[in-house]
Amino acid sequence: MCTNPKDTCIPEYYGKYLKNSKDLKTNACVTPSKPIPRYILDALKEVHSEVTSRYYGCGLVVPECLENCRILDLGSGSGRDCYMLSKLVGQKGYVTGVDMTDEQVEVARKYIAYHMKKFGHQQPNINFVNGYIEDLKGAGIEDQSYDIIISNCVINLSPDKKAVLREAYRVLKDGGEMYFSDVYSDKPIPSELKQNKVLWGECISGALCWEELYQIAEEIGFSPPRLVTSSYITVNNKDLEEILGDYKFVSATFRLFKLPEKSVKEKGRVIYNGGVTSCETEIQFDANVTFKEGEVVEVDEELWTILKSSRFSDEFLFQNAGGANSCQKKKEIIRNPFQLAEEKTKLPQPPSNGSCCGPKGCC
CATH class of the missing domain: 3.40.50.150 (Vaccinia Virus protein VP39)
Incomplete structure (x- = not known):
């Protein structure tokens, strides 16, 4: 060692x-x-x-x-x-x-x-x-x-x-x-x-x-x-x-x-614009999240802030969640690399x- x-x-x-x-x-x-x-x-x-x-x-x-x-x-x-x-x-x-x-x-x-x-x-x-x-x-x-x-x-x-x-x-x-x-x-x-x-x-x-x-x-x-x-x-x-x-x-x-x-964390919806090199129609951001061109995706505060404050900000449209309740069922988030x-x-x-x-x- x-x-x-x-x-x-x-x-x-x-x-x-x-x-x-x-x-x-x-x-x-x-x-x-x-x-x-x-x-x-x-x-x-x-x-x-x-x-x-x-x-x-x-x-x-x-x-x-x-x-x-x-x-x-x-x-x-x-x-x-x-x-x-x-x-x-x-x-x-x-x-x-x-x-x-x-x-x-x-x-x-x-x-x-x-x-x-x-x-x-x-x-x-x-x-x-x-x-x-x-x-x-x-x-x-x-x-x-x-x-x-x-x-x-x-x-x-x-x-x-x-x-x-x-x-x-x-x-x-x-x-x-x-x-x-x-x-x-x-x-x-x-x-x-x-x-x-x-x-x-x-x-x-x-x-x-x-x-x-x-x-x-x-x-x-x-x-x-x-x-x-x-x-x-x-x-x-x-x-x-x-x-x-x-x-x-x-x-x-x-x-x-x-x-x-001082970033503001809030839930919201994002839409991938498409066109990123080799990810023209979709981006697999991680093992849990994939963004498809033109598809509305509801994201939590953490991911909203990441996309909004990083180099990805120009690649997405951002919509405030407003008061609407989400009917999406929460899926399991994989964090353990051995599970994946x-x-x-x-x-x-x-x-x-x-x-x-x-x-x-x-x-």
Whole structure:
């Protein structure tokens, strides 16, 4: 276990021991959370092969409405997600990657000019910073400077998850979002498992128990986490399976919003205007809510405030609820990622849309 963010175990594991994703001993850091949309696959195909070969992630962290946004990637590694996002935000957007591993940052910086030419950008809309995600201020990241923060299978590697989320909250603008994929356990991990450096480096023994995420988010000031998707992780390694015993793990994506302090919370009805890239006719906002173009949807105070105060505000029409009583039956809200993963195993699996993510990484 790394007891301090500046310990050398993680930089050594990801910088020196792992030369590419084939060196991973489990599939925890390459498990895709859901099929990858075609426009993202097309962007990924333009990322340099050396950058892609050094990619280790447990999901896909690409939320909707990215055009012109400023995005911060926590634990950006070789820069695969950053370069893909650099194309999607466009020339007026900007992407910053932060990583503690010198070798990974070196690979990422090496191909800035290559990708800017590939994407047709007249000037760089991306940079990479060497630093710790628990201390973004030390890395020069200013208060309220980003619209979106992403993180892909990195927070579990930090010994101080609360510090990571606290810093994320600080650097997000009001109405900003943290959209992140990570590994979660079904119960708290004991200290003896945390001492296993391979399990820690493989994104397993540093995992939060999923309920802890809700506690930390509330304490810091985020709106309650919204579960987007979840998939079981299979540790295809006999020795590690024996060590883990009956502990279960999922790769889950959540979204957190930083709502303005003086935002007015009220129930209401919203109508999705349609037209967002890859979500032209509907947006699956999370595992519980899908908005279809032109359909009137009654939402609670929390979701109303999220949509009204975030970058999504221009994508919806807002109607006050008035005094009318709702006849809609309240459905169960899924917050437990293990419940969602279990439900997914009972459903027919959708086609992969050409995704090549798997035990050997993503091409």
